[in-house]
Amino acid sequence: MLTVALPKGELLKNSIRLLQSVGLDFSAFLDSGNRQLQILDASGQAKGLLVRAQDVPVYVEYGQAQLGIVGYDVLREKQPQVAHLVDLQFGYCRMSVAIKASSPYKSPLDFPPHCRIASKYVNCAREYFQSLDLPVEIVPLSGSVELGPITGMSEAIVDLVSTGRTLRENGLIELETLYHSTARLIGHPLSYRINTGNLCELSAKLREVALVGV
Helix, strand or coil: CEEEEEECCCCHHHHHHHHHCCCCCCHHHHCCCCCCCEEECCCCCEEEEEECHHHHHHHHHCCCCCEEEEEHHHHHHHCCCCEEEEECCCCCEEEEEEEECCCCCCCHHHCCCCCEEEECCHHHHHHHHHHCCCCCEEEECCCCCCHHHHHCCCCEEEEEECCCHHHHHCCEEEEEEEEEECEEEEECHHHHHCCHHHHHHHHHHHHHHHHHCC
16 A cells, blocks of 8 residues: 655645645545544545654655655755655745844855854755855754844744745844745655555656646
């Protein structure tokens, strides 16, 4: 049986709508009274797993799910060994460097060497500043990274931005965009090669649907 790893949070509703368009119904996950983390699709064709977004590629990489839906930001940070199948064209956001609006910096290249940068995306932040050949100290935080510059713990942050409202309400501004992110369909490489559960055909259908929008 085909197993699909679905992300909790902002991508879930559109992920379920997309899968419904190709005949897989995991809408029970949207029921506020539902506490199940594993359900059968209404037709009995597939099983859905509801997991944290950061864990979706882990379940796919280790073969506990043949398909998964997750943001490109997670894939870029974790670099899992999975097949990148389809850009699903929803969940648009961007990875950005942000600073206090009162900061004098006009570019990340203006940052002093060995300054502190706070981020949940440690690998992405490190990779970016290495590309600038600017030595910095990456401060790993798991939430509320905006407090880094506010408290003076860091000169800047590297974080995911959608509308920018949280930054504005905390007196921060975007300085540079590292990359743009959307939801992606990923697959277990071996399962995709041997077409487990008609994985190739299903991926092709999802690609068609994504092109016209969910």
